[in-house]
Amino acid sequence: MMQWVAFLFFASMTLLSALGVVLLPNIIYVILSLLSTLVMVAGIFFVAGAELVGALQLLIYAVAIAVFYVLVLTAVPWEKALKKDSHYRVEGVLTFPILLAFYLEIILVFLLGISVSPKGQIREFIQNLGNTQVVGSILFSKYFFAFELVSLVLLVGMIGAVIVGRREDKTYEDGSP
Amino acid sequence: MKMVPLEAYLILSLLLFGLGVFGMIVRRNLVAILMSTELALNAVNVAFVGADSHLGLVDGQVFALFIIALAAVEAAVGLGIIVAIFRLRKVESSDELTDMGG
Numbered sequence: 303m304m305q306w307v308a309f310l311f312f313a314s315m316t317l318l319s320a321l322g323v324v325l326l327p328n329i330i331y332v333i334l335s336l337l338s339t340l341v342m343v344a345g346i347f348f349v350a351g352a353e354l355v356g357a358l359q360l361l362i363y364a365v366a367i368a369v370f371y372v373l374v375l376t377a378v379p380w381e382k383a384l385k386k387d388s389h390y391r392v393e394g395v396l397t398f399p400i401l402l403a404f405y406l407e408i409i410l411v412f413l414l415g416i417s418v419s420p421k422g423q424i425r426e427f428i429q430n431l432g433n434t435q436v437v438g439s440i441l442f443s444k445y446f447f448a449f450e451l452v453s454l455v456l457l458v459g460m461i462g463a464v465i466v467g468r469r470e471d472k473t474y475e476d477g478s479p
Numbered sequence: 480m481k482m483v484p485l486e487a488y489l490i491l492s493l494l495l496f497g498l499g500v501f502g503m504i505v506r507r508n509l510v511a512i513l514m515s516t517e518l519a520l521n522a523v524n525v526a527f528v529g530a531d532s533h534l535g536l537v538d539g540q541v542f543a544l545f546i547i548a549l550a551a552v553e554a555a556v557g558l559g560i561i562v563a564i565f566r567l568r569k570v571e572s573s574d575e576l577t578d579m580g581g
Contacts, residue, residue, distance in 0.1 A: 332511055346488075370558065378565045390505055397497070437540050440537050
């Protein structure tokens with residue numbers, strides 16, 4: 303019961319803050335609203351029992367990425383954007399039935415998949431350990447190659463960000479940017 | 480202990496993803512478009528973790544960690560591109576970026 307109340311609180315706050323991200327005109331309020339959304343999603347992770355993911359959500363998302371957004375806002379002139387209103391509102395609302403069909407497809411695949419997949423192999427192993435230990439042992443055994451691949455993607459992204467952000471006077475020979 | 484049902488996680492994920500896509504379409508500011516992308520990524524994470532608590536496994540949490548790492552990369556590269564666009568073109572709205580329009 304307590305879990306359900308906590309879930310409803312976190313879910314409603316998540317959706318309220320997400321509405322703020324989508325609809326607020328001032329970009330500073332938007333980023334504060336995004337920060338609130340990320341923290342509330344971390345609360346949902348805690349309700350679901352995923353403590354490690356919730357803690358990393360707080361550490362990486364709500365601190366590092368949000369601060370990074372604030373830093374970039376100082377580099378672009380956001381005052382100019384205050385006067386413009388948004389556009390394509392009707393088209394944005396019209397995407398929702400498509401998304402609903404997409405989610406129904408996902409649910410179908412999920413339920414069909416778990417009904418035929420072999421289960422119960424590592425349940426006993428999981429129940430004896432804490433969440434962080436389990437995630438760590440799965441991450442470094444079953445998904446170790448994907449883990450290393452993610453580190454490669456991080457390296458490529460870092461190099462790409464440095465190359466894109468490099469200051470140079472002329473990009474091409476004829477001077478066009 | 481009464482568990483939160485899987486449907487609640489999926490409905491929340493659907494609404495959050497819908498809001499993210501809505502923001503990507505509606506917003507003009509490039510930074511706000513990237514923030515809406517973060518909403519959609521978080522919606523996927525909620526679906527993963529909710530399915531995990533339904534199944535009693537942790538594979539979805541591992542993928543949620545991967546998504547968090549990829550979101551960091553996406554923010555770094557995307558914001559770098561936005562800063563570069565502003566420095567070269569002096570625009571920061573998606574309406575003025577019409578170079579590739581037909």
